Amino acid sequence: MKIVDLLRRDSICLNGKASGKMDVIDYMVSLMEKGGHLSDVKAYKQAVLKREAEGTTGIGEGVAIPHAKTDAVLSPGLAAMTFSEGVEFDSLDGQPVRLVFMIGAPDTKDNVHLEVLSRLSMLLMDQRFREHLLHAKSPEAFLKVIDVAEKEKFAKEDKISEGASAAAQGQALSDQKMSGYQILAVTACPTGIAHTYMAQEALEQQARKMGYRIKVETNGSGGVKNALTRDEIAAADCIIIAADKNVEMARFEGKPVIQTRVSDGIHKPGELIERAMGGQVPVYHHQNQNGDREEGRDGVGHGIYKHLMNGVSHMLPFVIGGGILIALAFLLDDYQIDPANFGMNTPAAAFFKTIGGQAFGFMLPILSGYIAMSIADRPGLAVGFVGGAVANAGYTFGNMMHYGEAEPISSGFLGALLAGFLAGYIVLGLQKLCAGLPKSLEGMKPMLIYPVAGIGIMGFVMVLINPIVGAINTGMNQALASMGGTSKVLLGAVLGGMMSIDMGGPFNKAAYVFGTASLASDGFDIMAAVMAGGMVPPIAVALCATVFKNRFTKKDRQSAYVNYIMGLSFISEGAIPYAAADPLRVIPSCVIGSAVTGALSMIFGCGLRAPHGGIFVIPTVIHPFQYILAIAAGSVVGGLLMGILKKPVSEN
Numbered sequence: 001m002k003i004v005d006l007l008r009r010d011s012i013c014l015n016g017k018a019s020g021k022m023d024v025i026d027y028m029v030s031l032m033e034k035g036g037h038l039s040d041v042k043a044y045k046q047a048v049l050k051r052e053a054e055g056t057t058g059i060g061e062g063v064a065i066p067h068a069k070t071d072a073v074l075s076p077g078l079a080a081m082t083f084s085e086g087v088e089f090d091s092l093d094g095q096p097v098r099l100v101f102m103i104g105a106p107d108t109k110d111n112v113h114l115e116v117l118s119r120l121s122m123l124l125m126d127q128r129f130r131e132h133l134l135h136a137k138s139p140e141a142f143l144k145v146i147d148v149a150e151k152e153k154f155a156k157e158d159k160i161s162e163g164a165s166a167a168a169q170g171q172a173l174s175d176q177k178m179s180g181y182q183i184l185a186v187t188a189c190p191t192g193i194a195h196t197y198m199a200q201e202a203l204e205q206q207a208r209k210m211g212y213r214i215k216v217e218t219n220g221s222g223g224v225k226n227a228l229t230r231d232e233i234a235a236a237d238c239i240i241i242a243a244d245k246n247v248e249m250a251r252f253e254g255k256p257v258i259q260t261r262v263s264d265g266i267h268k269p270g271e272l273i274e275r276a277m278g279g280q281v282p283v284y285h286h287q288n289q290n291g292d293r294e295e296g297r298d299g300v301g302h303g304i305y306k307h308l309m310n311g312v313s314h315m316l317p318f319v320i321g322g323g324i325l326i327a328l329a330f331l332l333d334d335y336q337i338d339p340a341n342f343g344m345n346t347p348a349a350a351f352f353k354t355i356g357g358q359a360f361g362f363m364l365p366i367l368s369g370y371i372a373m374s375i376a377d378r379p380g381l382a383v384g385f386v387g388g389a390v391a392n393a394g395y396t397f398g399n400m401m402h403y404g405e406a407e408p409i410s411s412g413f414l415g416a417l418l419a420g421f422l423a424g425y426i427v428l429g430l431q432k433l434c435a436g437l438p439k440s441l442e443g444m445k446p447m448l449i450y451p452v453a454g455i456g457i458m459g460f461v462m463v464l465i466n467p468i469v470g471a472i473n474t475g476m477n478q479a480l481a482s483m484g485g486t487s488k489v490l491l492g493a494v495l496g497g498m499m500s501i502d503m504g505g506p507f508n509k510a511a512y513v514f515g516t517a518s519l520a521s522d523g524f525d526i527m528a529a530v531m532a533g534g535m536v537p538p539i540a541v542a543l544c545a546t547v548f549k550n551r552f553t554k555k556d557r558q559s560a561y562v563n564y565i566m567g568l569s570f571i572s573e574g575a576i577p578y579a580a581a582d583p584l585r586v587i588p589s590c591v592i593g594s595a596v597t598g599a600l601s602m603i604f605g606c607g608l609r610a611p612h613g614g615i616f617v618i619p620t621v622i623h624p625f626q627y628i629l630a631i632a633a634g635s636v637v638g639g640l641l642m643g644i645l646k647k648p649v650s651e652n
Contacts, residue, residue: 003120004147007078011035012139015084021058022555024087025049025066028079028102037077037104044072044104055189055244058091059198060267063124067103077104078120080142082134092263099130118197118220123149125201125266181215183207183276184228184236188219188243189262196220199242199265206269212277219247238276239284240265249284250377257284304421311371311420312513318362319516319611325356327610327620363516364392364413368420375424376431379446383427383454387419390462394470397463409470411462413517418469419462426461427454488525489599495526496533496598496634499572500590508534508572516611524607524622532601532631533594535614537575538567539631540593540638541586548643567635570614585645593638600630 011031018024029038029045038044047068051057058064079102086096101120123129129149136142185203189195200216207214215232218225230251233239238256241247242265249257258272258281265272275281326343333349343353365388372384392415394408411418430453434445498511515523515530545552545560552560556578563575579586607622621627 002147003078003123003150004143006076007080007143007146008035009139009143011037011077011079012142013081014136014139014142016081017085018083018087020087021089022559024064024081024089024097024100025052025102028066028081028100031079031081032077032102032104035077035079037073037075039074040072044068044070047072048102055263056090056092057195058089058097059124059195059263060091060093060095061127061130062086062095062098063130064089064091064097064100065103065121065124065195066100067105069105069107071107073104073106076106078102079104080133082136082142092267099124099133118218119150119154120146121195121197122201123153125198125205180235181213181232182237183212183214183240183273184232184238185214185216185240185265186219186228186243186247187216187262187265188245188247195244195262195266199262199269202266202269203240203242203272206273210270210273212273214273219243219245238281240272240276242272252284255284256281307371307374307421307424308417310374311367311369311417314370315363315367318359318366319519322356322359322361322363324610324613324617325352326360327356327608327613327617329353329356330609331620361392364388364416367413368416368423371417371420372423372427375421376427379431379450379454380424380427382451383458384420384423386455387423387458387462388416390459391415391419391466391469394466395463396466398467400463409467411466411469411472414472415462415466415469418465419458422461423454423458426457430454488602491526492529492598492600492602493595494598495529496536496601497591497595499530499533499598500537500575500594501587519609519611524609525602525605527611528606528608528621528627529598529601531570531608531612531614532606532627532634533598534572535567535570535631536594536597536634536638537572537579537590538563539635540567540590540642541575541578542567543635543639544589544642544646547639548646550648551643551646553649568615570612582646586642589638589641589645592641593634593636595634596637597630597634600633601627604630606630 011034013027013031016027018027025045025048029041029048032038032044033041047070048066051068052066056064057066081100081102083098083100086098089097089100091097101124103120123146126149129145132145132149133142136145185200187196187199187203189199196218197220200218203216204214215228216226217228228251233251233255236255238258239252241249241252241257241259242262243259244262256276258275260268260272329343329349329352332352333343333345337345344350365385368388368391369381369385372380372387374380376383391411394410396409399408427450430450431445434441434449437445495511495515498507501507511530512534515527518524518526542560542563545557545563549557560578567575575586575590579590604623604626606624606627608617608620608627610617610620618624618628
């Protein structure tokens with residue numbers, strides 16, 4: 001398959017015009033549709049915008065490659081567009097774009113087309129190739145430029161891969177063994193379609209210019225290509241990791257390693273290679289996660305946050321799935337049959353309550369297990385999982401030995417949180433203690449020593465601290481339960497406001513985690529205030545665009561209306577583009593509106609048993625009409641403030 005096989009004449013527009021980035025994406029999506037590559041235009045566009053939210057695809061040098069891998073793509077394809085005058089695209093170098101390729105990749109296991117798309121990305125690193133495309137007079141000429149360039153650059157590679165020159169291939173391998181590689185590199189981006197291969201090409205070109213031998217491993221959508229071998233790693237002087245997602249790092253233990261963004265691999269290959277060969281790169285130690293990052297080493301606070309979020313992100317599917325099923329059980333049950341058994345009185349309710357309870361029961365072990373895994377890699381998972389389970393069960397020496405009437409004392413969310421971090425560092429400690437063991441025992445460490453010793457130590461520590469943390473946890477729950485009047489209203493306002501400060505960032509997550517954790521101790525009012533506060537920002541933006549039309553361009557207004565649905569679905573992120581574009585006016589408005597909603601939810605005595613679902617779980621809310629009123633009031637306050645603070649804009 002060749003590049004021109006994926007690019008049809010109908011999907012090429014030369015010397016086009018566009019008013020901005022969104023206009024370019026809209027036009028490119030229509031070109032992709034004309035080429036017959038899409039099964040769902042709207043879903044494909046959403047996938048493209050989601051990729052843009054992860055980081056701009058305006059790579060610099062006047063080029064942008066918006067792309068998405070999704071099942072909305074019927075068949076792999078390309079669309080292309082050139083501009084006689086540059087268009088703003090939020091490019092990494094701040095310059096307008098003149099050449100845009102859009103990539104559509106189906107979400108299938110068959111990734112043959114990804115090799116072709118990677119070739120296009122590599123060709124775009126050549127300035128002469130870009131200039132020839134910009135000066136093409138017709139779609140046919142445009143296609144010919146691509147075809148000729150592909151044949152020239154990849155002819156030798158194709159012959160070798162087809163077995164046409166086994167001798168040449170053998171000679172290349174022989175030369176490699178004799179000379180070795182001075183520099184090794186790994187490139188990876190979130191989707192693994194374009195940036196991964198552009199960084200590869202840039203590093204390889206720059207290394208050749210500077211006279212160094214380099215091998216680049218790509219972690220793309222099609223899997224790992226050009227994988228680094230153990231011997232190559234051992235012989236290399238330095239390793240460059242240019243990646244925006246996790247790559248396998250344990251293999252680089254004891255080697256000088258530079259860790260940086262994939263965009264630096266594209267735009268700063270010379271600087272990276274100079275650093276790699278300068279002899280001043282710190283040695284990487286995998287156990288302590290001490291790779292030298294281009295943007296600076298992670299601080300203690302950021303490291304803790306990263307480990308915590310790894311646990312939370314794995315925990316949330318269990319909380320959301322189990323919580324909503326439990327909420328459905330209450331919705332389908334009849335309270336009057338047996339008030340003491342509410343949620344289990346009817347067969348349907350009993351089914352949802354039982355299954356939801358099983359899912360919900362994994363919440364704390366999963367949280368602690370994946371915090372530990374973030375700290376100590378895979379050996380930490382089992383130790384952390386057991387720590388969370390012991391925290392949840394509340395075992396103490398007293399109840400295990402049947403002393404008196406001793407009851408289990410669950411340390412709950414706080415205990416599981418502590419267990420996750422303790423488990424991670426227990427395993428790191430065991431790894432250090434076992435570092436001097438003979439190599440013949442290497443295979444026993446992860447399969448015998450770490451789990452047996454780690455789980456044993458973890459269990460002993462948790463049984464000791466369960467009564468202490470359990471008492472703290474019980475005290476906090478009692479304090480929250482006893483809060484009334486002004487105190488509880490203030491709590492609702494604070495939690496609601498936190499949901500709008502960064503709309504998916506650390507503040508938002510902290511409030512949401514607090515809300516979900518409160519469900520385990522029947523803190524339904526806290527969860528209600530949290531979800532209501534998170535629903536406000538998108539609705540406030542949509543209301544402002546509806547009432548204050550002159551504060552938005554036509555395109556922004558059209559996009560804003562979708563926020564009604566996103567807000568009602570409890571997707572706070574719908575407001576992010578507007579907050580990013582005008583943070584000093586949008587964010588304070590949303591925070592105040594959400595705080596009003598959280599406070600009103602507490603005043604009305606609303607409660608929520610489901611940790612997600614937005615308007616779709618309103619029937620399960622305690623005092624649903626007052627809950628809707630609280631959300632509406634906060635949204636109106638936020639929308640009005642936004643309309644007052646924002647300035648009128650022209651359509652241009």
